[in-house]
Amino acid sequence: MNTRPKNGTMSSLIFDNRFTRELPADPETANRRRQVTGACYSRVYPTRVAAPRLVAYSEETASLLDLSVEACESGEFTQVFSGNDLLAGMDPYATCYGGHQFGNWAGQLGDGRAINLGEIINQRSERWALQLKGAGPTPYARTADGLAVLRSSVREFLCSEAMFHLGVPTTRALSLIATGEPVERDMFYDGHPKEEPGAVVCRIAPSFTRFGSFEIFTSRGDIKVLKQLLDYTIRTDFPHLGDPSPAVYLRWFEEVCRKTADMIVEWMRVGFVHGVMNTDNMSILGLTLDYGPYGWLDNYDPDWTPNTTDAAGRRYRFGQQPQIAHWNLAQLANAIYPLIEDAKPLQQALDLYVECYHREWKSMMARKLGLSAFEPHTDEALIAELLSILPSIETDMTIFYRRLSSMDTSIESLASISDDALISPLMEAYYVSAQVTREYKAAIGHWLRGYIARARKDNTSLETRRLQMNAVNPQYVLRNYLAQESIDKAEAGDFSLIHDLLDLLRRPYTEQQGKEKFAEKRPDWARHRAGCSMLSCSS
Ligand code: AMP
Ligand code: MG
Numbered sequence: 413m414n415t416r417p418k419n420g421t422m423s424s425l426i427f428d429n430r431f432t433r434e435l436p437a438d439p440e441t442a443n444r445r446r447q448v449t450g451a452c453y454s455r456v457y458p459t460r461v462a463a464p465r466l467v468a469y470s471e472e473t474a475s476l477l478d479l480s481v482e483a484c485e486s487g488e489f490t491q492v493f494s495g496n497d498l499l500a501g502m503d504p505y506a507t508c509y510g511g512h513q514f515g516n517w518a519g520q521l522g523d524g525r526a527i528n529l530g531e532i533i534n535q536r537s538e539r540w541a542l543q544l545k546g547a548g549p550t551p552y553a554r555t556a557d558g559l560a561v562l563r564s565s566v567r568e569f570l571c572s573e574a575m576f577h578l579g580v581p582t583t584r585a586l587s588l589i590a591t592g593e594p595v596e597r598d599m600f601y602d603g604h605p606k607e608e609p610g611a612v613v614c615r616i617a618p619s620f621t622r623f624g625s626f627e628i629f630t631s632r633g634d635i636k637v638l639k640q641l642l643d644y645t646i647r648t649d650f651p652h653l654g655d656p657s658p659a660v661y662l663r664w665f666e667e668v669c670r671k672t673a674d675m676i677v678e679w680m681r682v683g684f685v686h687g688v689m690n691t692d693n694m695s696i697l698g699l700t701l702d703y704g705p706y707g708w709l710d711n712y713d714p715d716w717t718p719n720t721t722d723a724a725g726r727r728y729r730f731g732q733q734p735q736i737a738h739w740n741l742a743q744l745a746n747a748i749y750p751l752i753e754d755a756k757p758l759q760q761a762l763d764l765y766v767e768c769y770h771r772e773w774k775s776m777m778a779r780k781l782g783l784s785a786f787e788p789h790t791d792e793a794l795i796a797e798l799l800s801i802l803p804s805i806e807t808d809m810t811i812f813y814r815r816l817s818s819m820d821t822s823i824e825s826l827a828s829i830s831d832d833a834l835i836s837p838l839m840e841a842y843y844v845s846a847q848v849t850r851e852y853k854a855a856i857g858h859w860l861r862g863y864i865a866r867a868r869k870d871n872t873s874l875e876t877r878r879l880q881m882n883a884v885n886p887q888y889v890l891r892n893y894l895a896q897e898s899i900d901k902a903e904a905g906d907f908s909l910i911h912d913l914l915d916l917l918r919r920p921y922t923e924q925q926g927k928e929k930f931a932e933k934r935p936d937w938a939r940h941r942a943g944c945s946m947l948s949c950s951s
Pocket of ligand 1: 521522523524525526549552553554556557558559560688692693702704949951
């Protein structure tokens with residue numbers, strides 16, 4: 413008799429928990445908040461919840477685990493991914509890490525409310541770590557409750573999947589489950605806590621290791637575990653680099669620099685602002701990690717930060733993300749320095765990040781503009797001019813680039829056409845018509861004339877250019893107000909908008925019939941509403 417579990421079912425998940433098998437464990441198993449030394453993780457069980465209810469799941473993420481739709485819709489799925497049940501082979505744990513928060517060393521942080529269930533190997537031999545977020549306190553919970561509210565869980569769930577479909581490297585979200593239990597949160601940190609519905613997200617990634625996972629050991633002078641963790645990481649997630657050695661550590665760091673550069677370029681392409689780029693939120697795989705007070709640019713404003721905690725210094729503003737990633741990489745370089753003991757090649761790798769970022773950013777901008785390649789002598793100035801004009805009045809970034817693709821670059825009479833006629837395809841992108849002054853029109857008109865002249869040199873047909881631009885300039889992004897609307901409805905028991913957005917954002921580059929309203933600019937009511945224009949870290 414064949415006793416192998418049926419493909420696609422929950423019991424077909426095959427666990428291979430290499431992290432807990434190969435790395436040192438905290439000997440203490442009590443779930444008590446503490447400093448954990450000499451260990452990469454502590455074993456801890458999720459806390460049971462009263463009435464778990466599946467709000468949504470991602471079919472695409474489920475397929476990475478070879479889970480069928482039936483499995484996802486089973487009662488067992490909801491029990492397991494709310495943390496109420498464990499499957500055979502799961503070995504739950506929380507990891508120890510530290511981090512620099514807002515530029516300052518914060519000491520031990522760790523998975524305060526994330527509980528890893530273990531790693532599975534799928535049918536394509538890929539390793540995926542499964543992690544519950546909001547499943548109760550761990551030894552790393554410090555003074556907090558280990559829980560997550562529906563509001564922040566909806567945001568993490570939808571954005572992870574939206575980013576994936578946009579082509580941005582990210583951790584993935586499998587499920588969103590309401591716990592049926594209230595969670596108290598003081599959303600504005602103003603002494604007015606209120607009860608909100610609780611939720612648990614299951615997210616997956618090849619690894620959840622962060623820059624801060626290395627920093628914690630170096631900060632404590634624990635070079636032994638530092639080396640164990642880096643050797644493990646190279647063997648598990650970077651096997652193509654070869655057996656760990658100081659030379660391989662360097663190559664590893666260079667690769668982290670490159671992957672981080674790629675990720676940030678993608679954020680800049682789609683207008684994503686992470687909001688809390690602390691080193692504990694930086695993935696060594698260059699994946700967007702920890703969706704907290706993130707936001708999407710509506711009007712293009714490089715100085716915008718969605719995070720209210722960041723409002724004063726604007727450290728994590730859109731335009732500064734490339735520099736912050738560099739600063740964070742420097743912290744990672746410091747963390748692995750004891751294993752290399754030579755600062756020069758680490759500095760060179762950091763320089764490589766800068767080089768890599770600039771090269772890729774230029775090529776990305778050329779693609780956004782539908783140019784076949786970045787031509788330094790013309791395009792440097794062309795792009796700089798555009799980026800100085802865009803923030804000068806409120807201009808919707810997503811709509812602007814999308815509309816630009818329909819600009820007729822074959823116009824015969826470029827010299828005689830009026831600025832008004834030239835910019836008419838772009839009018840939809842402007843928030844305040846009174847800002848579209850004669851002076852503004854002259855500025856954007858000047859740029860458009862230069863742009864059209866430049867685009868013509870490529871000899872790309874209008875249609876090809878349009879298709880190429882529409883493949884990198886999304887029609888739909890998870891606008892802040894859309895996420896908030898789906899949360900408002902969900903808190904009232906209606907999950908339909910979560911499903912609609914999940915579905916819409918599967919094809920962000922394709923105009924979808926009947927979905928025009930999701931491509932519109934932020935409505936005026938959302939301009940200053942919490943959750944739509946500013947987010948707190950409270951989650
Ligand atoms: P974040 O800024 O959300 O990435 O979180 C920073 C640190 O705080 C991490 O160590 C989290 O695990 C921890 N943390 C955040 N919220 C909670 C919570 N509700 N309970 C326990 N730990 C938390
Ligand atoms: Mg975090």
